[in-house]
Amino acid sequence: MKIMPCPLNGPRNISEFTFGGEVTPLPDVASAPDSEWAEHTFYSYNGTGVAREWWYHVPSGYWFVAERHRVTDEILRTYDPSELPADALNNQQEAFQ
Amino acid sequence: MPFALLKYGLNKDYPFEQDADLPAPTSLKPHYDAVIIGGGGHGVATAYYLAKYHGITNVAVLEKGYLGGGNTARNTAVIRSNYLTSEGVKFYSESVKLFKDLSNEFDFNIMYSRRGQLTLAHTDSAIRAFRQRAEVNKHFGGKTELIGPQEIRELVPTLNMNPGHQPVLAGLWHMDGATARHDAVAWGYAKGATQRGVELHQLTEVTDVLVEASSSSSGGKVTGVKVRQGSAEHTIRCGVAVQAVSGHSTLLAEKAGFQLPIVSYPLQAMVTQPVKPFLDPLVSSPAFHCYVQQTGRGEIVFGGGSDPYPLYNSRSTLELKEQLLAHAVELFPFMANLKLMRQWTGLTDMTSDYSPIMGLSPVENYYLDAGWGTWGFKSTPICGQAMAELVATGKVPELIQPFSADRFSEFRQVNEMGATAASH
Ligand SMILES: Cc1cc2nc3c(=O)[nH]c(=O)nc-3n(C[C@H](O)[C@H](O)[C@H](O)COP(=O)(O)OP(=O)(O)OC[C@H]3O[C@@H](n4cnc5c(N)ncnc54)[C@H](O)[C@@H]3O)c2cc1C
Numbered sequence: 270m271k272i273m274p275c276p277l278n279g280p281r282n283i284s285e286f287t288f289g290g291e292v293t294p295l296p297d298v299a300s301a302p303d304s305e306w307a308e309h310t311f312y313s314y315n316g317t318g319v320a321r322e323w324w325y326h327v328p329s330g331y332w333f334v335a336e337r338h339r340v341t342d343e344i345l346r347t348y349d350p351s352e353l354p355a356d357a358l359n360n361q362q363e364a365f366q
Numbered sequence: 367m368p369f370a371l372l373k374y375g376l377n378k379d380y381p382f383e384q385d386a387d388l389p390a391p392t393s394l395k396p397h398y399d400a401v402i403i404g405g406g407g408h409g410v411a412t413a414y415y416l417a418k419y420h421g422i423t424n425v426a427v428l429e430k431g432y433l434g435g436g437n438t439a440r441n442t443a444v445i446r447s448n449y450l451t452s453e454g455v456k457f458y459s460e461s462v463k464l465f466k467d468l469s470n471e472f473d474f475n476i477m478y479s480r481r482g483q484l485t486l487a488h489t490d491s492a493i494r495a496f497r498q499r500a501e502v503n504k505h506f507g508g509k510t511e512l513i514g515p516q517e518i519r520e521l522v523p524t525l526n527m528n529p530g531h532q533p534v535l536a537g538l539w540h541m542d543g544a545t546a547r548h549d550a551v552a553w554g555y556a557k558g559a560t561q562r563g564v565e566l567h568q569l570t571e572v573t574d575v576l577v578e579a580s581s582s583s584s585g586g587k588v589t590g591v592k593v594r595q596g597s598a599e600h601t602i603r604c605g606v607a608v609q610a611v612s613g614h615s616t617l618l619a620e621k622a623g624f625q626l627p628i629v630s631y632p633l634q635a636m637v638t639q640p641v642k643p644f645l646d647p648l649v650s651s652p653a654f655h656c657y658v659q660q661t662g663r664g665e666i667v668f669g670g671g672s673d674p675y676p677l678y679n680s681r682s683t684l685e686l687k688e689q690l691l692a693h694a695v696e697l698f699p700f701m702a703n704l705k706l707m708r709q710w711t712g713l714t715d716m717t718s719d720y721s722p723i724m725g726l727s728p729v730e731n732y733y734l735d736a737g738w739g740t741w742g743f744k745s746t747p748i749c750g751q752a753m754a755e756l757v758a759t760g761k762v763p764e765l766i767q768p769f770s771a772d773r774f775s776e777f778r779q780v781n782e783m784g785a786t787a788a789s790h
Contacts, residue, residue, distance in 0.1 A: 315617075340679055
């Protein structure tokens with residue numbers, strides 16, 4: 270079984286986890302136009318490099334971040350969301366490469 | 367053999383064998399009226415109808431591997447139209463109709479076989495959704511009804527009616543459900559298209575899409591493509607280009623300068639050794655993420671939903687294989703004693719509403735045939751016809767207007783998730 274190194278629970282079988290999509294900054298709730306919400310909701314990274322992704326450990330109810338290669342499936346790094354760079358979740362950020 | 371095989375095994379290049387029914391490859395011309403990127407069923411169907419109905423034959427189909435070697439070769443060939451939305455049912459019904467006559471039209475047997483397709487309900491909410499689907503289907507002329515456990519037992523005597531403590535309560539019985547030989551569909555279209563003058567270039571990868579500024583479109587206008595054949599690079603000019611590259615849709619769109627709301631997931635299927643005929647209908651259970659069918663040769667083909675997370679890799683995950691096997695055995699317990707012959711994977715281009723993307727793109731004269739995910743084999747004929755009409759007239763046919771790429775930014779999704787997930 271593929272192993273996911275969970276920042277909270279240590280290495281666990283990948284079947285204990287759910288994929289939660291790409292980590293993208295949330296549009297400004299008060300002012301973002303519909304087009305920005307559509308972009309945020311429906312468009313995400315689908316390249317052949319490393320993606321920064323949300324993952325959820327189901328048994329412990331814990332969300333964290335994994336950096337995973339979309340061709341080799343290698344998990345390069347996992348960490349608690351508190352360690353995300355400050356601009357990763359607000360709307361001023363460039364797309365993650 | 368085995369020397370020739372060994373030689374190929376040690377060789378980096380793919381052994382190229384010319385099919386007797388297809389003209390020998392010619393060299394690329396510097397200009398085509400239309401270039402179709404992707405030689406899967408969709409690409410060659412579009413070329414075929416362009417030549418047949420619109421007399422447009424200065425067309426090149428460019429395929430990076432071999433004809434129909436992508437998802438066209440990998441799918442499990444479920445043909446059905448029992449979707450949920452009016453837009454979906456209308457569209458897929460047209461395809462089911464076209465499939466019936468395809469062998470005659472090609473003068474080549476695609477082994478179309480109408481079996482009926484049965485989807486199982488294990489909960490009350492599934493029964494309610496099935497009622498709605500049956501009514502929508504009947505409204506558009508389809509043959510679909512809700513049936514009870516007794517009728518299910520008669521149709522599929524070997525089915526475990528109480529799998530995993532989730533009893534089968536009812537079924538959506540879709541009499542139009544069918545299957546066909548997927549490769550033959552691609553071969554039939556390719557043969558018909560090339561006989562009419564279309565060029566099919568295999569081992570020809572499109573590496574870039576050339577776009578120039580345009581006064582009428584902010585995304586610019588397509589003028590040609592760059593291709594690679596082995597180590598040689600060529601530039602081809604074209605009036606119109608169509609992209610039909612399934613799992614690679616976003617990568618190609620990026621070359622043309624725009625994004626698509628698509629994420630690529632592996633989807634796998636498996637086949638067992640042949641056994642005596644026991645299963646006529648195609649059977650699927652969304653609750654068990656599994657569908658099972660028996661081929662004309664007696665093998666049992668089964669598959670399920672896409673892998674649980676995105677990946678550009680046809681190895682796919684072991685977890686899903688285990689789950690799929692467990693669920694198939696739960697539905698048909700005797701399968702536990704069978705041997706598996708093969709397992710394989712394709713790369714599916716998933717949209718969030720489980721409907722395709724057909725029509726215009728932000729780039730002028732560059733048309734989209736994408737987002738076919740796990741459900742695009744059955745639509746090969748009708749999609750080919752609609753795309754050919756679009757190429758020939760520049761106008762999006764009414765039948766495919768609901769499936770435009772901009773439905774996402776306009777919040778007009780065509781939600782077929784419930785009617786697609788484990789039935790394809
Ligand atoms: C396991 C599995 C089961 C499925 N089961 C069903 C089913 O039962 N029923 C159903 O309706 N659908 C099913 N599908 C979905 C169906 O197979 C696809 O939606 C359909 O085959 C798409 O056809 P296509 O011609 O668009 O794509 P493909 O057949 O994938 O053709 C695209 C072609 O584009 C080529 N290409 C890619 N990039 C380039 C480039 N840059 N330059 C040149 N060529 C390029 C590829 O090599 C490929 O040959 C299934 C899919 C899989 C993987």
